Amino acid sequence: MYFWLFIAQLATLVLILGLLYRPLGDYMARVYTTRKNLKVERGIYRLIGVNPDSDQTWPVYLRSVLAFSAVGILILYGMQRLQQFLPYALGLPAVPEGLSFNTAISFVTNTNWQSYSPEVTMGYTVQMAGLAVQNFASAAVGIAVAIALVRGFALRKSGTIGNFWVDMIRGTIRILLPLSVIAAIVLLAGGAIQNFNGFDHITTLTGATQSIPGGPVASQEAIKEVGTNGGGFFNVNSAHPFENPTPWTNIFEIVLMLAIPFALPRTFGTMVGDKRQGYAILATMGTLFVASLVAMTLFEFAGNGTATMAAGGAMEGKETRFGIIGSTLFGTSSTLTSTGAVNSMHDSYTALGGGMAMINMMLGEVAPGGVGSGLYGILVIAIIAVFIAGLMVGRTPEYLGKKLGAREMKLASLYILATPTLVLVGTALSFAIPAVRADIEKTSMWNPGLHGFSEVLYAFTSAGNNNGSAFAGLTANTPWLNSALGVVMMLGRFLPIVFALALAGSLAAQDRVPATAGTLPTHRPQFIGLLIGTVILVSALTYFPVLALGPLAEGLK
Amino acid sequence: MSTTLTHPEVASHTPAPKTPQGAFSLGQLAKGLPGALRKLRPREMWHNPVMFIVEIGAALTTLLAIAQPFLGTQTSGGSAQSLAFTWSIAIWLWLTVVFANLAEAVAEGRGKAQAASLRQTRTSTMATRVTGYDAAIDAAAAHAGTEQVASADLHLGDVVVVTAGELIPGDGDIVWGIASVDESAITGESAPVVRESGGDRSAVTGGTRVLSDRIVVRITSKPGETFIDRMIKLVEGASRQKTPNEIALNILLASLSIVFLVVVLTLGPVAGYSGAAPSVPVLIALLVCLIPTTIGALLSAIGIAGMDRLVQRNVLAMSGRAVEAAGDVTTLLLDKTGTITYGNRQASEFTAVAGADQTELIRSAALSSLSDPTPEGTSIVTLAETLGYVHQGAVDGDVVPFTAQTRMSGIDFADGSQVRKGAASAVTSWVQESAPAPSTVLRELDAEVERVSQLGGTPLVVATRTAIGTASILGVIYLKDIVKPGLAERFADLRRMGIRTVMITGDNPLTAKHIAAEAGVDDFLAEATPEDKLALIRREQEGGNLVAMTGDGTNDAPALAQADVGVAMNTGTSAAKEAGNMVDLDSDPTKLIDIVSIGKQLLITRGSLTTFSIANDVAKYFAIIPAMFVGVFPGLQALNIMHLHSPASAILSAVIFNAIIIVVLIPLALRGVRYRPAMASSLLTRNLLIYGLGGIIAPFIGIKLIDLLVGVIPGF
Secondary structure, three states: EEEEEEEHHHHHHHHHHHHHHHHHHHHHHHHHHHOOOOOOHHHHHHHHHOOOOOOOHHHHHHHHHHHHHHHHHHHHHHHHHHHHHHOOOOOOOOOOHHHHHHHHHHHHHHOOOOOHHHHHHHOOHHHHHHHHHHHHHHHHHHHHHHHHHHHHHHOOOOOOOOOOEEEEHHHHHHHHHHHHHHHHHHHHHHHOOOOOOOOOEEEOOOOEEEEEEEEHHHHHHHHHHOOOOOOOOOOOOOOOOOOOOOOHHHHHHHHHHHHHHHHHHHHHHHHHHHHHHHHHHHHHHHHHHHHHHHHHHHHHHOOOOHHHHHHHHOOOOOOOOHHHHHHHHHHHHHHHHHOOOOOOOHHHHHHHHHHHHHHHOOOOOOOOOOOHHHHHHHHHHHHHHHHOOOOHOOOOOOEEEEEHHHHHHHHHHHHHHHHHHHHHHHHHHHHHOOHHHHHHHHEEEEEEEEEEEHHHHHHHHHHHOOOOOOOOOOOOEEEHHHHHHHHHHHHHHEEEEEEHHHHHHHHOOOOOOOOOOOOOOOOOHHHHHOOOOOHHHHHHHHHHHHHHHHOOOHHOO | OOOOOOOOOHOOOOOOOOOOOOOHHHHHHHHHHHHHHHHHOOHHHHHOOOHHHHHHHHHHHHHHHHHHHHHOOEEOOOEEEEEHHHHHHHHHHHHHHHHHHHHHOOOOHHHHHHHHHHHHOOOOOEEEEEEOOOOOOOOOHHHHHHEEHHHHHOOOOOOEEEOOOOOOOOEEEEOEEEEEEOOOHHHHHOOOOEEEEEEOOOOEEOOOOOOOOOOEEEEEOOOOEEEHHHHHHHHHOOOOOOOHHHHHHHHHHHHHHHHHHHHHHHHHHHHHOOOOOOOOHHHHHHHHHHOOOHHHHHHHHHHHHHHHHHHOOEEEEEOOHHHHHHHHHHEEEHHHHHHHEOOOOEEEEEEOOOOOOHHHHHHHHHOOOOOOOOHHHHHHHHHHHHHOOOOOOOOOEEEOOOOOOOOEEEEEOOOOOOOEEOOOOHHHHHHHOOOOOOOOHHHHHHHHHHHHHHHEEEEEEEEEEOOOOEEEEEEEEEEEOOEEOOOOHHHHHHHHHHOEEEEEEOOOOHHHHHHHHHHHOEEEOOOOOOHHHHHHHHHHHOOOOOEEEEOOOHHHHHHHHHOEEEEEOOOOOOHHHHHHEEEEEEOOOOOHHHHHHHHHHHHHHHHHHHHHHHHHHHHHHHHHHHHHHHOOHHHHHOOOOOOOOOHHHHHHHHHHHHHHHHHHHHHHHHHHOOOOOOHHHHHHHHHHHHHHHHHHHHHHHHHHHHHHHHHOOOOO
């Protein structure tokens, strides 16, 4: 029965995403290639003083990204620190310094790591005018960078790679906003709440009083999934019935998370003028996704122990309205897309099932990854794969007609070097510095031993890969974790962006080498297999030892 | 036509390599050992970051092994670590570095022998320098003053006289005279070649010997920068610079090493949390096993061996960059004559026209060719003789040689009659000088000429003029271009490799088209001038193609310089040799195809061994990780899928495998991965299976076997 339920849910998902692939992908390609501007966009360009027809070189594009994000971080930090003066603060005080720092970075980097309980920390103004704005902005930045890299492949002998302000504004107005509005309405219909009620104090059947928080949840929820942000309105995120009321809203939210990341390969294929290339990337992402989902689901069903046997699987930490399948499907989607939303507590998964959530992030968020970041991530790994495979066919390697020389390899290597280094160094420092280690063991970890280690590793993996999901069971609102995770999130977001944009610049400057029979074809199953292998091998080789010390050692007890 | 004394057909075969190709013996290893040990100096190791890391690790482990007795019992991952273990790791790490250096030393050693023999020719000779040379008054320098100077003191632009028996003191062009020259010192070919002033055979190389006659040479190289000097540097690998692709690969390898360095450095504190901190030697062992040592060790050997393979085929690449570019070539420009067809066209048919007598045609054709020394002329006489013509007595008359202006040759007999053969238009107008030829005859002639052209042949028209001045057209000689056998298959191979072939010829489009079809080339450029050639290369490059070509004449120099791979013939002018980035000592234009294969093989070898090296890590993880922590987490024994004897033997076996695999792969690195022209995707499938899948499986077997041996040693 479970088997068919699993197949049915997966098939529904594949069907919907399949129907979306071409129209959404081609629509996005048009959005980023057309010369026409909407009236409202022209107004914004005039307001911020941008000429939408002038393209930027990669350093200028990069500076724009960094400046825009830096301003975003400052504004968000300021809003939190001045919360008590803002309207609709629900009487909540200013957010402490460390937490504000962490949260500002977290939302601007599309991570949405939350070291706090939102309903008792952030008022409506911070949530809507601060966090939600960054949910849109950070997602738009991600797509813009991906599009810039795609232009690198598509353009020939070009000094420029597009205009960041145009890409960011179009992405927000023409893609993210409409999708979010539709999604919010559907979620409202499904039972998610949308109000400004503050706390309702009610008396329960047993006579106890309880405070039920309200809030503009549906609108937040929509962009949280569409922009693969993941920062919940409530602490328990999508496990909360106000955020994710029913099994079908659960599937709907999963679709929202996956819609843009899975459609971007189409945008890529269309923009480079070879749709088969898009299908190859899609197939790579899809295969990894299904394989990971199957593994996690199997591990959860295989969880043993008296209670789990009775429940038919590891039900601890999962909502009964979603069941194991609805939970692993959500968990896999969330950890593979850099969303980081949860509808079940990953900390309570079996050791190997929780390990899968971690592995999903360790793959580098490329299957399909966050909005935009997934595409540029997998394109960089494709460059590495093409380089080695290209040598094996006896040619100086080229991908989509662009030669991969020393400069391209330097940037691609730095890209794949950045995140693992952040994750591993962050984790190691947490245990290497005696004072920090004492603090981690005493305050942060709720579980001793191997599981405690997994919690810390999970936190840094989540931050470094800009996922934002938490293993739970870790108190992250400490000076060390707030600042260390903040730095890791920031570098984990912007270092790869620097390398991806530099790569875009150097690719765009090249001419395109025509494909011949001697060129490595990058649209066949052979290449898809190779790319999957590279994704797995690169991350497996990097993380195998720490996984052995965490989930593996725990799971193989 | 060719003025070399060797028959053109001889040049078309690939000469047997002078050193045994791919052969690899223990003797070579022994010879390379001192060089390998010298290379251990950090100053030299530094150039290879991957192996430099290994050397630092080896030194550190050695220090720890020395210190261990004073530090008390060492534990790693919860189990005690014996002194024998630390020493074993230290020794095998040093061996890993030595093996890597050995690979490079062996590769270099192969070039050394050749360099030594070249060096002998460079010994200083005395040169006869002409003082105040004036080409206009005294081209032969017969009356000018001369002085004796050492060859090392010659400067650019000096003029020297070289007579029979002397060594030519430096690279230069002959400005006067003709001589036969023994160039065996650089080509290995014992037959002497003819060099003469003017034209495309005027270049001479310093260190070669003049066998006959006397020549005046203008020196075109600075001392110490002669062709031989450059050759010595090349075969020795002294001037070896990293090629662009090698640099790119090195960057990838370096960053992989950094990733693994981070992995290993962070492992200490992380494992320390669980009380499973591994000892430093164990961490170093893990690091060395993970970083891509196999390809790091063999990378430079692969590059040197690639150049060496070219040298063995008598091709000198001026840079490694050119060899790499050869692998990327997408368009090959091939000269028709000598590359696609044999250099000499041969008479295959006499066709009489306008009712002329066939016997008379044959007789006239033979007579007109008796004094024609070109291969065409000889072939006409030979064909005539097989058709029954018998020549009697000496020819009594004046030979009219072929000139570019008249485009005819023949004989003016003493009795006043004349016979001519030559291009149709030239001979027709010669005939019409006496009286207009009847239009029927002209039509018939045109039809025949057209027919021969369409067949890809060259039509020669034969005509006579009697003593009283009546001229008549006799018929047409069909000179056939003989396409070399087996070319069509080679071009099909090239097409599968994604390389387009373009035939370059001075023939008319009709002839060119026929030969192009017969040889199976993809395209042709007819009636090509050097300017056309250059324009074609530019056009191809505009479209993103990489172009390779051969050339020998001075007028080829711009095209050679423009081409991505320009192979100059050694018989060519120094301008051509200077412009190209490779020189073919055998002057065999067909070799271009081999050069492309060698370039591809070089890249394939690099890619395959990189894949193998990275794939190896999987098995090494399964050997080392459980061994590192099994003392604290017995559950990890499940990962010990090879069932290795003990943690110590598992780690040592992985390190030993890591070292030995380098030596095992040296022959492959030197010989190069087997390469057959094929589509990119089938090549990739094959190499992925062998080096990717093989790279995953092989170490599982290898480490297990080594472990069986190590497990027997007491203490492991």
